[in-house]
Amino acid sequence: MPQKPQDVLKDLKEKKFAPIYFLDGEEPFYVDLITSIIEKNAIAEHERGFNQIVLYGKDSNMGVILNNARKFPMMAERQVVIVKEFQSLPDLNNEESQKLLLGYLQNPLPSTILVLAHMHKKFDGRSALGRELDKKTVFVRSDKVPEYQLNKWIEDYFKEIGHSIDTRACQLLADSIGNNLEVLTNELSKMFLNFKEPTKVTTEHISKYIGINKDYNNFEFLKAIGFKDVAKANKIIHYFSQNPKAHPIIPLFSLIYNYFTKIALIHQAGATSEYQVAGIIGLPPFVAKEYVVAARNYNLGKVIDVFRYLKEADLRFKGVDSGAMSDAENLRELVYLILH
Secondary structure, eight states, X not given: OOBOXXXXXXXXXXXXXXXXXXXXXXXXXXXXXXXXXXXXXXXXXXXXXXXXXXXEGGGOOHHHHHHHHTSOOSSSSOEEEEEETGGGOTTTTOHHHHHHHHHHHHSOOTTEEEEEEEESBOOOTTSHHHHHHHHHSEEEEOOOOOGGGHHHHHHHHHHHHTOEEOHHHHHHHHHHXXXXXXXXXXXXXXXXXXXXXXXXXXXXXXXHHTOOOSSSSHHHHHHHHXXXXXXXXXXHHHHHHHOTTTSOHHHHHHHHHHHHHHHHHHXXXXXXXXXXXXXXXXXXXXXXXXXXXXXXXXXXXXXXXXXXXXXHHHHHHTTSSOTTOOHHHHHHHHHHHHHO
Protein backbone atom coordinates (compact mmCIF):
# COMPACT_ATOMS: atom_id res chain seq x y z
CA MET A 1 0.00 0.00 0.00
CA PRO A 2 1.32 3.49 -0.84
CA GLN A 3 2.34 5.56 2.16
CA LYS A 4 0.87 8.95 2.98
CA PRO A 5 3.14 11.86 1.99
CA GLN A 6 2.76 13.39 5.46
CA ASP A 7 4.10 10.22 7.15
CA VAL A 8 7.15 10.12 4.87
CA LEU A 9 7.80 13.83 5.42
CA LYS A 10 7.76 13.23 9.18
CA ASP A 11 10.42 10.50 8.82
CA LEU A 12 12.56 12.73 6.60
CA LYS A 13 12.44 15.56 9.13
CA GLU A 14 13.74 13.06 11.70
CA LYS A 15 16.58 12.13 9.30
CA LYS A 16 15.19 8.63 8.74
CA PHE A 17 16.12 7.70 5.18
CA ALA A 18 15.33 4.57 3.17
CA PRO A 19 17.34 2.95 0.33
CA ILE A 20 14.70 3.51 -2.37
CA TYR A 21 11.85 6.01 -2.78
CA PHE A 22 9.27 5.71 -5.54
CA LEU A 23 7.11 8.83 -5.81
CA ASP A 24 4.19 9.07 -8.20
CA GLY A 25 0.75 10.55 -8.67
CA GLU A 26 -1.19 13.25 -10.46
CA GLU A 27 -0.38 15.94 -7.87
CA PRO A 28 3.28 16.99 -8.29
CA PHE A 29 3.45 19.00 -5.06
CA TYR A 30 4.42 16.16 -2.71
CA VAL A 31 6.63 14.47 -5.31
CA ASP A 32 8.63 17.69 -5.64
CA LEU A 33 8.61 18.39 -1.89
CA ILE A 34 9.88 14.95 -0.85
CA THR A 35 12.50 14.97 -3.61
CA SER A 36 13.68 18.43 -2.56
CA ILE A 37 13.97 17.51 1.13
CA ILE A 38 16.06 14.44 0.33
CA GLU A 39 18.19 16.46 -2.09
CA LYS A 40 18.91 19.13 0.53
CA ASN A 41 19.20 17.03 3.69
CA ALA A 42 20.24 13.42 3.04
CA ILE A 43 23.95 14.21 2.92
CA ALA A 44 26.03 17.18 4.04
CA GLU A 45 26.53 19.99 1.56
CA HIS A 46 30.29 19.46 1.28
CA GLU A 47 29.72 15.80 0.30
CA ARG A 48 27.30 16.48 -2.55
CA GLY A 49 29.90 17.23 -5.21
CA PHE A 50 30.98 13.59 -5.41
CA ASN A 51 28.04 11.82 -3.80
CA GLN A 52 24.85 13.37 -5.16
CA ILE A 53 23.73 12.71 -8.73
CA VAL A 54 20.61 14.23 -10.29
CA LEU A 55 19.40 12.64 -13.53
CA TYR A 56 16.43 13.44 -15.76
CA GLY A 57 14.35 10.62 -17.20
CA LYS A 58 14.27 11.81 -20.81
CA ASP A 59 18.08 12.15 -20.89
CA SER A 60 18.86 8.83 -19.21
CA ASN A 61 18.12 5.10 -19.29
CA MET A 62 17.72 2.30 -16.76
CA GLY A 63 21.29 1.09 -17.12
CA VAL A 64 22.77 4.52 -16.36
CA ILE A 65 20.49 4.96 -13.34
CA LEU A 66 21.33 1.58 -11.80
CA ASN A 67 25.06 1.85 -12.55
CA ASN A 68 25.08 5.08 -10.57
CA ALA A 69 22.98 3.53 -7.81
CA ARG A 70 25.50 0.69 -7.42
CA LYS A 71 28.48 2.99 -6.95
CA PHE A 72 29.96 3.34 -3.48
CA PRO A 73 30.12 6.79 -1.90
CA MET A 74 33.43 8.69 -1.89
CA MET A 75 34.66 9.57 1.60
CA ALA A 76 31.09 9.65 2.89
CA GLU A 77 28.58 7.38 4.58
CA ARG A 78 26.16 7.38 1.65
CA GLN A 79 25.34 8.80 -1.76
CA VAL A 80 22.09 10.08 -3.28
CA VAL A 81 20.84 9.33 -6.78
CA ILE A 82 17.74 11.30 -7.82
CA VAL A 83 15.87 10.64 -11.05
CA LYS A 84 13.47 13.47 -11.85
CA GLU A 85 10.69 12.95 -14.42
CA PHE A 86 11.20 9.19 -14.22
CA GLN A 87 8.00 8.75 -16.29
CA SER A 88 9.93 10.13 -19.32
CA LEU A 89 12.61 7.39 -19.20
CA PRO A 90 12.80 6.14 -22.84
CA ASP A 91 13.13 2.48 -21.86
CA LEU A 92 10.83 2.51 -18.84
CA ASN A 93 8.35 0.11 -20.45
CA ASN A 94 11.05 -2.09 -21.94
CA GLU A 95 10.89 -5.62 -20.49
CA GLU A 96 14.67 -5.94 -20.11
CA SER A 97 14.92 -2.57 -18.40
CA GLN A 98 12.18 -3.50 -15.97
CA LYS A 99 14.03 -6.74 -15.17
CA LEU A 100 17.13 -4.69 -14.36
CA LEU A 101 15.16 -2.54 -11.92
CA LEU A 102 13.47 -5.60 -10.42
CA GLY A 103 16.92 -7.05 -9.79
CA TYR A 104 18.05 -3.90 -7.99
CA LEU A 105 14.89 -3.84 -5.88
CA GLN A 106 15.76 -7.31 -4.56
CA ASN A 107 19.25 -6.25 -3.50
CA PRO A 108 19.66 -2.45 -3.21
CA LEU A 109 22.99 -0.97 -2.16
CA PRO A 110 22.52 0.13 1.50
CA SER A 111 24.81 3.16 1.07
CA THR A 112 22.69 4.60 -1.77
CA ILE A 113 19.47 6.56 -1.47
CA LEU A 114 17.71 6.16 -4.83
CA VAL A 115 14.78 8.48 -5.56
CA LEU A 116 12.54 7.79 -8.57
CA ALA A 117 10.16 10.72 -9.13
CA HIS A 118 7.38 9.58 -11.47
CA MET A 119 5.47 12.81 -12.14
CA HIS A 120 1.91 13.73 -13.11
CA LYS A 121 0.50 10.20 -13.38
CA LYS A 122 0.25 6.89 -11.58
CA PHE A 123 2.49 3.92 -12.33
CA ASP A 124 0.63 0.71 -13.21
CA GLY A 125 0.40 -1.06 -9.85
CA ARG A 126 -0.93 -4.22 -11.48
CA SER A 127 2.33 -4.95 -13.31
CA ALA A 128 5.06 -7.13 -11.81
CA LEU A 129 7.29 -4.06 -11.45
CA GLY A 130 4.47 -2.05 -9.89
CA ARG A 131 3.83 -4.73 -7.26
CA GLU A 132 7.53 -4.95 -6.38
CA LEU A 133 7.89 -1.19 -6.16
CA ASP A 134 5.02 -1.22 -3.67
CA LYS A 135 6.73 -3.92 -1.58
CA LYS A 136 10.40 -2.95 -1.79
CA THR A 137 10.39 0.86 -1.73
CA VAL A 138 9.00 3.75 0.23
CA PHE A 139 6.13 4.14 -2.20
CA VAL A 140 4.37 7.50 -2.04
CA ARG A 141 1.29 8.25 -4.14
CA SER A 142 0.46 11.94 -4.40
CA ASP A 143 -3.19 12.28 -5.42
CA LYS A 144 -5.01 15.48 -6.27
CA VAL A 145 -6.77 16.95 -3.23
CA PRO A 146 -10.53 16.63 -3.88
CA GLU A 147 -12.43 19.91 -3.90
CA TYR A 148 -14.42 18.96 -0.80
CA GLN A 149 -11.19 18.37 1.17
CA LEU A 150 -9.33 21.47 -0.02
CA ASN A 151 -10.42 23.74 2.85
CA LYS A 152 -9.14 21.26 5.41
CA TRP A 153 -5.88 20.85 3.49
CA ILE A 154 -5.35 24.62 3.51
CA GLU A 155 -6.09 24.83 7.26
CA ASP A 156 -3.67 21.96 8.00
CA TYR A 157 -0.98 23.53 5.82
CA PHE A 158 -1.28 26.81 7.74
CA LYS A 159 -0.86 24.93 11.03
CA GLU A 160 2.28 23.21 9.76
CA ILE A 161 3.75 26.58 8.78
CA GLY A 162 2.84 28.05 12.19
CA HIS A 163 -0.02 30.31 11.08
CA SER A 164 -3.81 30.02 10.97
CA ILE A 165 -6.55 31.21 8.63
CA ASP A 166 -10.16 32.22 9.12
CA THR A 167 -12.89 30.31 7.32
CA ARG A 168 -13.80 33.00 4.79
CA ALA A 169 -10.18 33.57 3.81
CA CYS A 170 -9.76 29.81 3.46
CA GLN A 171 -12.80 29.61 1.18
CA LEU A 172 -11.54 32.57 -0.85
CA LEU A 173 -8.23 30.77 -1.49
CA ALA A 174 -9.98 27.51 -2.35
CA ASP A 175 -12.36 29.15 -4.81
CA SER A 176 -9.86 31.54 -6.38
CA ILE A 177 -6.79 29.30 -6.75
CA GLY A 178 -8.26 25.79 -6.58
CA ASN A 179 -6.46 22.54 -5.85
CA ASN A 180 -3.24 23.18 -7.77
CA LEU A 181 -1.10 22.85 -4.65
CA GLU A 182 2.06 24.10 -6.34
CA VAL A 183 0.42 27.39 -7.35
CA LEU A 184 -1.36 27.67 -4.00
CA THR A 185 1.75 27.14 -1.86
CA ASN A 186 3.86 29.45 -4.05
CA GLU A 187 1.36 32.26 -3.53
CA LEU A 188 1.20 31.58 0.20
CA SER A 189 4.99 31.52 0.55
CA LYS A 190 5.13 35.07 -0.83
CA MET A 191 2.55 36.17 1.72
CA PHE A 192 4.30 34.43 4.64
CA LEU A 193 7.43 36.51 3.97
CA ASN A 194 5.53 39.48 5.36
CA PHE A 195 4.75 37.82 8.71
CA LYS A 196 7.41 37.87 11.43
CA GLU A 197 5.14 36.21 14.00
CA PRO A 198 2.32 33.60 13.85
CA THR A 199 -0.61 35.30 12.15
CA LYS A 200 -4.30 34.53 11.61
CA VAL A 201 -4.78 35.26 7.93
CA THR A 202 -7.92 37.11 6.82
CA THR A 203 -9.38 38.11 3.47
CA GLU A 204 -7.63 41.49 3.90
CA HIS A 205 -4.23 39.74 4.07
CA ILE A 206 -5.01 37.73 0.94
CA SER A 207 -6.17 40.83 -0.91
CA LYS A 208 -3.05 42.77 0.10
CA TYR A 209 -0.32 40.14 -0.35
CA ILE A 210 -1.68 37.72 -2.97
CA GLY A 211 -3.74 40.16 -5.00
CA ILE A 212 -7.08 38.37 -4.85
CA ASN A 213 -9.61 41.16 -4.58
CA LYS A 214 -11.83 40.44 -1.58
CA ASP A 215 -14.85 41.94 -3.36
CA TYR A 216 -14.25 40.83 -6.96
CA ASN A 217 -13.21 37.19 -7.03
CA ASN A 218 -14.56 33.75 -7.93
CA PHE A 219 -16.12 33.28 -4.49
CA GLU A 220 -18.06 36.57 -4.69
CA PHE A 221 -18.91 35.92 -8.36
CA LEU A 222 -20.64 32.62 -7.55
CA LYS A 223 -22.33 34.17 -4.52
CA ALA A 224 -23.73 36.98 -6.70
CA ILE A 225 -25.12 34.40 -9.14
CA GLY A 226 -26.55 32.29 -6.31
CA PHE A 227 -28.23 35.31 -4.71
CA LYS A 228 -29.37 36.62 -8.12
CA ASP A 229 -27.56 39.89 -7.45
CA VAL A 230 -27.52 41.16 -11.03
CA ALA A 231 -25.68 44.42 -10.33
CA LYS A 232 -22.84 42.79 -8.43
CA ALA A 233 -22.48 39.92 -10.93
CA ASN A 234 -22.08 42.44 -13.76
CA LYS A 235 -19.55 44.50 -11.78
CA ILE A 236 -17.46 41.38 -11.21
CA ILE A 237 -17.68 40.39 -14.90
CA HIS A 238 -16.46 43.89 -15.80
CA TYR A 239 -13.59 43.54 -13.30
CA PHE A 240 -12.65 40.13 -14.75
CA SER A 241 -12.71 41.54 -18.30
CA GLN A 242 -10.10 44.13 -17.33
CA ASN A 243 -7.61 41.36 -16.53
CA PRO A 244 -8.52 38.35 -18.70
CA LYS A 245 -5.20 36.57 -18.11
CA ALA A 246 -5.94 36.35 -14.38
CA HIS A 247 -9.57 35.33 -15.02
CA PRO A 248 -9.70 33.10 -18.14
CA ILE A 249 -13.16 32.09 -19.25
CA ILE A 250 -12.86 28.29 -19.31
CA PRO A 251 -12.07 27.94 -15.57
CA LEU A 252 -15.04 30.24 -14.90
CA PHE A 253 -17.27 27.89 -16.92
CA SER A 254 -15.96 25.05 -14.78
CA LEU A 255 -16.68 26.97 -11.57
CA ILE A 256 -20.26 27.69 -12.65
CA TYR A 257 -20.77 24.06 -13.69
CA ASN A 258 -19.49 22.76 -10.34
CA TYR A 259 -21.61 25.31 -8.49
CA PHE A 260 -24.85 24.24 -10.17
CA THR A 261 -23.90 20.57 -9.86
CA LYS A 262 -23.95 21.11 -6.09
CA ILE A 263 -27.34 22.80 -6.34
CA ALA A 264 -28.62 19.81 -8.32
CA LEU A 265 -27.34 17.47 -5.57
CA ILE A 266 -29.16 19.56 -2.94
CA HIS A 267 -32.43 19.25 -4.88
CA GLN A 268 -31.90 15.53 -5.41
CA ALA A 269 -31.39 14.99 -1.67
CA GLY A 270 -34.27 17.27 -0.70
CA ALA A 271 -31.99 19.09 1.75
CA THR A 272 -33.24 22.36 3.24
CA SER A 273 -31.05 23.20 6.26
CA GLU A 274 -27.48 24.50 6.05
CA TYR A 275 -26.18 21.52 8.06
CA GLN A 276 -27.83 19.01 5.72
CA VAL A 277 -26.45 20.91 2.74
CA ALA A 278 -22.96 21.12 4.28
CA GLY A 279 -22.88 17.34 4.55
CA ILE A 280 -24.01 16.87 0.94
CA ILE A 281 -21.63 19.30 -0.75
CA GLY A 282 -18.70 18.94 1.68
CA LEU A 283 -18.29 22.64 2.47
CA PRO A 284 -18.37 24.63 5.74
CA PRO A 285 -21.84 25.57 7.10
CA PHE A 286 -21.31 29.29 6.46
CA VAL A 287 -20.81 28.50 2.75
CA ALA A 288 -23.60 25.91 2.76
CA LYS A 289 -25.96 28.61 4.03
CA GLU A 290 -25.40 30.48 0.78
CA TYR A 291 -26.15 27.32 -1.21
CA VAL A 292 -29.47 26.99 0.63
CA VAL A 293 -30.41 30.42 -0.73
CA ALA A 294 -29.15 29.50 -4.21
CA ALA A 295 -31.21 26.29 -4.21
CA ARG A 296 -34.32 28.34 -3.41
CA ASN A 297 -33.50 30.72 -6.25
CA TYR A 298 -32.89 27.98 -8.82
CA ASN A 299 -35.25 25.03 -9.06
CA LEU A 300 -34.08 21.80 -10.67
CA GLY A 301 -35.58 22.75 -14.03
CA LYS A 302 -33.60 25.99 -14.08
CA VAL A 303 -30.43 24.13 -13.09
CA ILE A 304 -30.86 21.86 -16.11
CA ASP A 305 -31.29 24.99 -18.26
CA VAL A 306 -28.02 26.37 -16.84
CA PHE A 307 -26.16 23.26 -17.98
CA ARG A 308 -27.55 23.86 -21.49
CA TYR A 309 -26.47 27.53 -21.37
CA LEU A 310 -22.97 26.43 -20.35
CA LYS A 311 -22.75 24.04 -23.29
CA GLU A 312 -23.80 26.81 -25.67
CA ALA A 313 -21.26 29.23 -24.14
CA ASP A 314 -18.51 26.62 -24.46
CA LEU A 315 -19.39 26.15 -28.15
CA ARG A 316 -19.28 29.94 -28.67
CA PHE A 317 -15.84 30.02 -27.04
CA LYS A 318 -14.75 27.38 -29.58
CA GLY A 319 -16.04 29.50 -32.45
CA VAL A 320 -19.45 27.91 -33.08
CA ASP A 321 -22.07 30.61 -33.82
CA SER A 322 -19.99 33.14 -31.89
CA GLY A 323 -19.82 35.93 -34.50
CA ALA A 324 -17.38 38.54 -33.21
CA MET A 325 -18.29 37.92 -29.55
CA SER A 326 -15.41 38.43 -27.10
CA ASP A 327 -14.83 36.20 -24.06
CA ALA A 328 -16.20 38.93 -21.77
CA GLU A 329 -19.34 39.25 -23.91
CA ASN A 330 -19.73 35.47 -23.95
CA LEU A 331 -19.53 35.36 -20.15
CA ARG A 332 -21.91 38.28 -19.82
CA GLU A 333 -24.40 36.54 -22.12
CA LEU A 334 -24.13 33.31 -20.11
CA VAL A 335 -24.69 35.06 -16.78
CA TYR A 336 -27.62 37.05 -18.21
CA LEU A 337 -29.35 33.81 -19.23
CA ILE A 338 -28.70 32.31 -15.79
CA LEU A 339 -29.98 35.32 -13.84
CA HIS A 340 -33.10 36.07 -15.89
